[in-house]
Amino acid sequence: MIALKTTSTRVVALLLLQSLWLQAAQSQQPGGAALDQEARKQEAIYQSRGEGVPSGYVVDRSLLSYSSTLPAGFDRSLANLGPSDRWLDIGAGEGNAILDYYTELYDAMHWEGRERRGKKAQAVAISIEDRRTPEWYETADRLAPDQIRYLYGKRMREYAPEELGRFQLVTDVIGGFSYTRYLSAFMEKVLSILELNGTFFTLLLDVVPETDPDPALYKDLLFLTEIEKPDGSNVKVCSWLKSISCVQVTCELNTELKRPIELYRVQKVCDKVAVPTLLPLSYEAGTPPPRRYRLGPLRPALLEEPRPIYE
Numbered sequence: 569m570i571a572l573k574t575t576s577t578r579v580v581a582l583l584l585l586q587s588l589w590l591q592a593a594q595s596q597q598p599g600g601a602a603l604d605q606e607a608r609k610q611e612a613i614y615q616s617r618g619e620g621v622p623s624g625y626v627v628d629r630s631l632l633s634y635s636s637t638l639p640a641g642f643d644r645s646l647a648n649l650g651p652s653d654r655w656l657d658i659g660a661g662e663g664n665a666i667l668d669y670y671t672e673l674y675d676a677m678h679w680e681g682r683e684r685r686g687k688k689a690q691a692v693a694i695s696i697e698d699r700r701t702p703e704w705y706e707t708a709d710r711l712a713p714d715q716i717r718y719l720y721g722k723r724m725r726e727y728a729p730e731e732l733g734r735f736q737l738v739t740d741v742i743g744g745f746s747y748t749r750y751l752s753a754f755m756e757k758v759l760s761i762l763e764l765n766g767t768f769f770t771l772l773l774d775v776v777p778e779t780d781p782d783p784a785l786y787k788d789l790l791f792l793t794e795i796e797k798p799d800g801s802n803v804k805v806c807s808w809l810k811s812i813s814c815v816q817v818t819c820e821l822n823t824e825l826k827r828p829i830e831l832y833r834v835q836k837v838c839d840k841v842a843v844p845t846l847l848p849l850s851y852e853a854g855t856p857p858p859r860r861y862r863l864g865p866l867r868p869a870l871l872e873e874p875r876p877i878y879e
């Protein structure tokens with residue numbers, strides 16, 4: 569009888585402890601009405617049209633703009649792709665970078681490797697909202713079927729591997745990498761669709777760079793992507809990327825504008841990729857949205873499921 573009592577006391581204590589832990593973990597997540605409101609505001613930005621598009625939400629960058637914004641190696645990596653290779657642009661907006669790649673002007677400007685490129689790599693654009701223009705449809709009609717594809721209606725991490733296939737080159741110019749609320753799940757997905765030795769080129773605006781910035785330069789700046797350790801100390805995005813297994817990462821500070829922009833080149837060098845989890849602490853709608861994360865530990869599956877997907 570005493571043994572039974574002790575066992576049930578232990579079970580109750582265990583359940584109590586578990587429920588306290590769950591409450592603590594859940595309280596770290598942006599939750600409830602506030603999150604729903606931010607999610608609605610963010611969705612309105614994605615779906616905005618014409619005059620309603622916020623000035624900070626740029627959807628029409630050219631390939632020239634990609635080349636001058638992304639790390640230096642991007643231009644050569646794209647020019648070196650052959651006809652059996654594939655390029656994925658995440659958060660493509662109107663997809664103008666892809667359209668520019670298929671122009672004669674592109675070949676005139678990238679004379680070297682022209683023969684090898686042939687009819688060029690297949691290019692896939694991903695966007696939450698459909699921003700295809702008449703130019704997109706005209707180019708798609710002129711090219712071989714599926715030479716360019718535009719996928720929309722889902723977030724990057726919602727695609728099944730077979731829907732996307734594998735890519736030698738992945739780009740993200742202020743797309744999903746800057747906008748997602750689930751940064752570690754996003755990176756896992758990107759690395760899962762990268763071929764071995766394939767490269768992901770991206771950047772972040774207003775981020776604490778790997779090399780310490782001149783504090784005077786970024787005085788009073790609101791950082792957009794921040795990561796903290798469980799003890800509250802900060803982790804730089806570059807260090808987090810470098811802690812992913814099976815990747816080689818370079819981080820480069822761009823100081824041309826009076827805001828810290830860090831450029832990232834992430835090359836997949838082996839298959840056993842493991843991305844340290846980032847638990848979302850806060851997320852506000854924006855162009856791009858300010859986000860704060862806590863580094864690991866891995867969350868139990870129970871906490872990953874229940875909330876709808878908002879970004």
Ligand SMILES: C[S@@+](CC[C@H](N)C(=O)[O-])C[C@H]1O[C@@H](n2cnc3c(N)ncnc32)[C@H](O)[C@@H]1O
Pocket residue numbers: 614624625626627628629630658659660661662694695696697722723724725740741742743744745747748879
């Ligand atoms: C500011 S626009 C940038 C468009 C384009 N890269 C440019 O520079 O013109 C942001 C793009 O990212 C997309 N986006 C945001 N979060 C995403 C996610 N998690 N997965 C896929 N696309 C995403 C949006 O739908 C939109 O196409």
